[in-house]
Amino acid sequence: MVVRDGCTIFRSPVQQHDFNFTYQLESGNNADLPSSGQIFAVPIAPGDVIIAGTDGLFDNLYNNEITAVVVHALRAGFGPEVTAQKIAALARERAQAKDRQTPFSTAAQDAGFRYYGGKLDDITVVVSYVTSSDE
Numbered sequence: 001m002v003v004r005d006g007c008t009i010f011r012s013p014v015q016q017h018d019f020n021f022t023y024q025l026e027s028g029n030n031a032d033l034p035s036s037g038q039i040f041a042v043p044i045a046p047g048d049v050i051i052a053g054t055d056g057l058f059d060n061l062y063n064n065e066i067t068a069v070v071v072h073a074l075r076a077g078f079g080p081e082v083t084a085q086k087i088a089a090l091a092r093e094r095a096q097a098k099d100r101q102t103p104f105s106t107a108a109q110d111a112g113f114r115y116y117g118g119k120l121d122d123i124t125v126v127v128s129y130v131t132s133s134d135e
Contacts, residue, residue: 001063006070054121054124060091065090065094
């Protein structure tokens with residue numbers, strides 16, 4: 001996803017075969033090929049923040065929650081590594097929650113399941129700050 005001026009300007013759609021059956025890049029007969037994934041060209045500008053993550057991130061945090069962490073981190077002067085750590089920590093907290101609505105529980109309910117709370121899963125977050133060549 002890309003955050004600009006405190007707003008999410010781009011987020012890739014969920015890439016999965018069916019509910020809770022995400023693409024898996026691995027060696028083996030049942031693996032998805034890298035060519036199965038979608039490719040996006042998103043114009044970026046200095047000041048933009050790019051967040052890449054696994055489904056453990058996006059299953060547990062809504063866009064506005066991620067964006068709020070980014071805005072707070074930028075105001076506090078944190079670098080991208082600290083920002084990624086803060087996003088991952090919040091995603092882990094939400095993954096363990098049993099008393100909150102999460103993107104995963106919303107998707108589960110939409111798929112006909114009775115589910116509430118977060119989803120424990122691997123959580124990987126990479127944050128990049130876009131700067132001009134002068135900086």
